[in-house]
Amino acid sequence: MNLIVSMLAVLVSSAVIENLLFARAIGADHILRQTRSYRFIIEFGLGAAVISGVTVMPLWWLSQTFGRESWWNYARSMAAVLLIAVVSLLLTIAMAAAGRIQRPMRLVDQGAVYSASLAIVLLSLTAKMAFLPSVLYCFGASAGLAAAMILVHAGRERLELCVLPRSFEGLPITMIYIGILSLAIYGLIGHQLPT
Amino acid sequence: MKLRTQNPPHIRSRESNLTMMTDIVIATLPLYAMAVYYYGTRALLLGGFGVIVSSLADGACQLLAGKIPNIRDLSGAVTGLLIPLLLPASAGYSMILLAALFGIAVAKQPFGGMGQNIFNPAAAGTAFAMICWPKSAFAYPIPFERLPAMVDDTVRLVSSPAYSLSLGGTPNIDLLDMLLGNVPGPMGGTNILVLLTCLIFLIVRKTVGLAMPAAFLGGASLVALLTPRVDAPALTAVAYELMSGLLVIGAVFLINDPVTSPKRTLPKIFYGFGTGALSVAFRHIGRYEESFLFALLVMNATVWIIDVWGEHLAHAMRRKNREFKTNPPVSEPAEQDVGAAQK
């Protein structure tokens, strides 16, 4: 029972308290340009979850082995980038073989998935948790990021109905919208996160 | 040919923006009267300062946007009146200034101004002030201790019942005192009886409906009942939860904002219930002793989704109703009738 509660706590904290978008602004530029539909956001979230969840497994083991070495801080980032590349390549091949890909993903979208997955993996390793919580952290953070992007996308749909001052259309009003939401979530949860 | 716009002659309603805002201004007057009774004329100074700053900010933003400032629009004044009521009577003028500026210039005007804002300006401005000055925002003067116009270190500030609840303790205050407002707390948030009277006034004037405040208080009560923070009988715990903090003033003035709340009745109930439940739920784990304003801002962001699903539900119900009327279900004949027919 304690295990289930602690796992749930990891999931909730990674999705809500340490929300990538509202607390760390990761994914903010992607949501401005790329999110075209709710389905796309969900696919983005799933992709980030799978890639980061699979990547963190060998990296966690490597952290346990080499974590005390002085060069590990440098090697960790490079290892994460290369592993993410391998995992995403394998995922792309697997989905193409299963006939689930109608057209190749745009490079910018791929870059956004890479960036989000890298952030999730590095944050998971920095937190120095056990194996299962680290993996759950990745899934929770991806789910939280997708939920945050859905909320912002809904806000952008609402903003299309407003007659905005011309200077505020697009990027400025979206940033202000995310800022007020981030203020609200900080007020609800409220702790300063380490970067 | 010069074209003039005017209201269609077949639409007649006494209600307008001005009447609604006037009703709300009138509803805040008893709260200010009680605040003056408890804390002195500083309460009026804060209210007046808030109104001036908000109205000027509103006008300036409209000018910058190339519009003519609307003098008859009292929405800026309403924001300026509400912000001091959500803060302590000892709040500094700079806090009121920045809260009003944030509410108008960040949460309202960039979104298109009156009628188009997604977030409640008073809630956003006060939330910003709470985060920037948490010590000042959650330290309250004692009622009946007259405050000078400029508050200094000699003024005694104490914590509110909400703080005691957040620590898991039972407030050492009689429930009757909490009802009458004889407790330290937000300037307009402690006078529960007066607030309920204001709510009745607004409902009778049809400025607000009953659905949202009732659902809001219902949601808050339910969560308070299920997760009490004090070691007291259930109803007492719920009463402490509801009467501490900003829940009641939020139910009267903030949750009912027609611009930032849903349009249909069922979504309104869902919105109110969700805001109440979220406010009380996050009192358990939140950083601050009061979570209502932050919960309201989060729910403001979900209003669009709630409205869309409300429309889908309304259309589905209308369709079902129409199908039922055009093709009513045929009832099977009774056995006696069948027997009689056979004979």
Added chain:
Amino acid sequence: MPFVIVPTLSLRAGLLMSAFLAAATIPSAVLASLVGRKIPPLFSLPFYGAVSTGCVLLLRLCVSGQALLLEDLGVYVPLAAFNGMMLELALVHPRRRASDALHDAVMMCFGFLLVAAFLSALREFLGSGSLWGVPLTAPIRIRGLVLPFSGFILIGFLSALFRRVDSIIIGRMLRASRRTAKQGGDAV
């Protein structure tokens, strides 16, 4: 975008973040103009990602003495390898000539530097009451400026301000050109 919103809490942090972004962007942009066409699209992102990460880590090694600053920047240092400028110049619209790529990358990074410097100076001065670590007396202390939400809001307003100024300048240029064209037409 996240690099200018969250880590720019002090002027030094903002400038260091700009340096990391430049280290990630400029080599990748130049490399893309030189060898970009020879790399298959499937491997282009991992390739440029690895190159950017290598450059960022090299710079991190050079500034490893600034341990406190690096701790403040945290996860944004390795993330700088996948910034939007790098993606734009190396993947989406790689330049044909190395000189164009270098020019565009340097100008983009300079633009980021200006914005990051302004924002971080403002947030440090009004939020923390100091500038470049030197305590100063600010007219008002707004604690909320050191939190992420203020970064979003400040970027929104800064962007709106730039658009407004842009529209005023373009409007004046258009009016001047119309006036010139009209005068030219009258002369004819």
